[in-house]
Amino acid sequence: MDEVNVVVAHSERATLRVGDVFLKVDADQARIDVEVEAIALAPVPTPEILWCKPPVLALAAVPGTTLGLLGGPSTASPAAWAAAGAALRTLHDAPLPTRTGRAGRGPDELAADLDGECEWLVANGVLPADLVTRNRQVAEAAFRPWTEAFTHGDLQIAHLFLDGEEVTGIIDWSEAGRGDALFDVATFTLGHEDRLGDLLAGYGTDVDLDVIRAWWSLRSLLVFRWLTEHGFDPFAPGCEVDVLKSRM
Template structure:
């Protein structure tokens, strides 16, 4: 019998979940079984390219690798051409125009409460200069308005969108999918890659609200910083969340 061994690669690992790669299979292990349930159902409902689910055995979800490469990496210059970013925008619009998933998303009041809590932590621990936190909190207010819910990915980082030959081959990591603000997805995709916002919107449609997207850049960066620090990531790495917050200091208030 021909027996071949394959290396096990740790893609990400922290106290909440871990993802391993074995050959062309990804094994996602999550302490919250609802995440795997949402991810599998969202991929089945989404009208965009998603990974194939190979099997599920809680707490493990096994999915196949998608072809291509990530459109970009946070903190690194993007080498993807404008047409790839436009294709990503078109795919996101297709998702946002799809029927809503049968589970709710986050409530506006919960987003506001969490943001205020995270800003208090940043100020209380001296993680960033107070003026950076307060200015971005003011900017973030622009995202805290009622929205018409859409089917959103919920964690549409640039590393989660795969491309090949200028087209989208797969969108991965759907555990945060829900009903939500479509501008949030556009903001997360372009966080740290703001120079490609207009390319994305060329594919998505010009009815997107650029000021709200910029407000979500501030909100997301403020809200995610403590989690990143506590789980071994560095939001102060070049091009990452702290740089996004500092860059907002040059923007006029809406």
Template sequence: MEEVEIVVAHHERATLRVGDVFLKVDTDRARADAEVAAMALAPLPTPEILWRKPPVLALAALPGRELGRPGKPSTASPEAWVAAGAAARKLHEAPLPPSPGLDPGQLAADLDRECAWLIANDVLPASLVTGNRRLAEAALRPWTPVFTHGDLQVAHIFVEGDEVTGVLDWSEAAQGDAHFDLAALTLAHQEHLDDVLAGYGDGVDLDVLRAWWSLRSLRVVHFLVGHGFDPAPEVAVLEAQLF
């Protein structure tokens, strides 16, 4: 009998694995619809949809293995990281998805709210929060929207050898800033930044990308703490940004 593995779970969504089948349970029908639509539009390999019966989406496992795990050294080759950068470029050059995503003004308001919560609840030192909030300012500027994955972290990119075999979890896909995806991909894996950029090509502002490291980390700590996850990788990034 095959065991049921809980891949990730919180009160909004859960992903279970049974053999080579992943079962995504999402109570937000609109978000699940958007994920299915984004997978159909994406110019990258995505998991095969085996069946769908809301709130459950059944997906086939992708070949290969994760490019890495948050907070842990990646064992993937430099060439695999180059391929991940090339995949990000291919996505960003695709026609825009329908979801508009957040604009700089909305992000700034969201960031201010999260920073206030982190300080008021003594989750992080005020100096760490305010210092990174200043760095994040560089990301809050007008941008030309592209097709962004929205959560292009290393655990969502699968590789086999030096090739990308697929990308998981398109629930946050929307129009957005290309630097946001690149920051998510290299967050806590800055040692592979040059490889990613070699695959991605021109047009990357390193100051903006680093600003997104601060912005993304500040915005996600509240969620991680509230859902029982360890924010240590993001906190380490925030500390490294200032020292």
């Protein structure tokens, strides 16, 4: 242990790695509370909590490697993707937590937020109006009744670790809670649409693919401003802009 590595850092939170320990520093204690509760309840492998002294949560590193990163190709096997899908199904079938998570916002709230973000994107010349309009139309398929599930809320491809074809840990639970299961499926496959079939081989095929596509558009539009304001680049290859363009 001879150095501190900054995993991610912006104005809301930062994650540091010191040897085999991750230190998560969060300005919002509620997010720490959510993460601690979700890790205790989730029926899938999670990091060991070493200690929690808000605003810092200390977690042990999980073994294995991720399937890839948003914007980069995934070289993982179909079986590894299927294993990730099976773990995701186990989570979604688990008893519900008490809190509503990021994936639990209702259609009216989502539609209002989406309209505001689309207006901002067009008014500021950030994205072409036809690109925004088309993806706003695609996103409407997500505005439908759904059955609550235990959701991760931010299940990016980099948040699930495997050793071969065995899931060894799922990290970053601060957005977890009751929500739409297909939000997690779409978030996990964002930018990796070609691997959706492999994931569903383990998850199960009783999903509405139009809703998955809707969540790809919806999530990309909703997070665009936040990403640019916090030092991330949605224009990077394979990221949000490319996801939006794929719907044209």
